[in-house]
Amino acid sequence: MAIGWMAVLQLVPWSDVISNAPKIAEGAKKLWNSIGKKPPLPAAENGLAPLVADADPSGMAAIEKRIQAMEIATTELHEQMLASADLIKTLAEQNTQLVKRIEVNRTRLIMLALVTFVVAVIAVTSLTLLLTR
Template identity: 50%
Template structure:
């Protein structure tokens, strides 16, 4: 199971991920700002999905009830859109943090590898001087 993950992770273009992480976070912030700043709008004069068929459905009371129902649906969809964009913003921020941590770990790993190689060379030199 771990080998499968290692294979997947080795095929990820990490330089592109690292380079694009700030763009993704900025895009999510712009989306959040554009969506959260708007109030739910009511449709102005747009036709309903199914026009009323009878004269009773055309009465002002029925039309008003239908308009209120549609306004409720629009407000609910707007709330869902706000929640979705907030989630996308949070995911983009987490992605940015994850990429930063991965980059930090990559640099640390390179330093540790360099120190290990230097220690190995020192050990080989010391052993060759003893012999």
């Protein structure tokens, strides 16, 4: 079973994987920096702010403050979504390259099997003719 894994690992185009690794790492680092290190949004002091505006002007200010915080959070989420999409695009391109290489190797393996079969038939035929004489 270990021989099968070794064969699979030898078929991987490691030069492409290694050359694309910095792009993947950079994209993952950007994604992590944009998501992982953001402090959580400040919670409202007394639970949820009232939904109905009172005659009190400070209530309107609290609502406006919450709206601005939500707009900022939405903008940050959009930026994170774009970073994630860029990372996914890079991974998809690398996956496409790997699939193309696998297809080329599969085609070569089929051709090699056919050539080996033809050579084996010729060898058996030649050996049979040589032994029958």
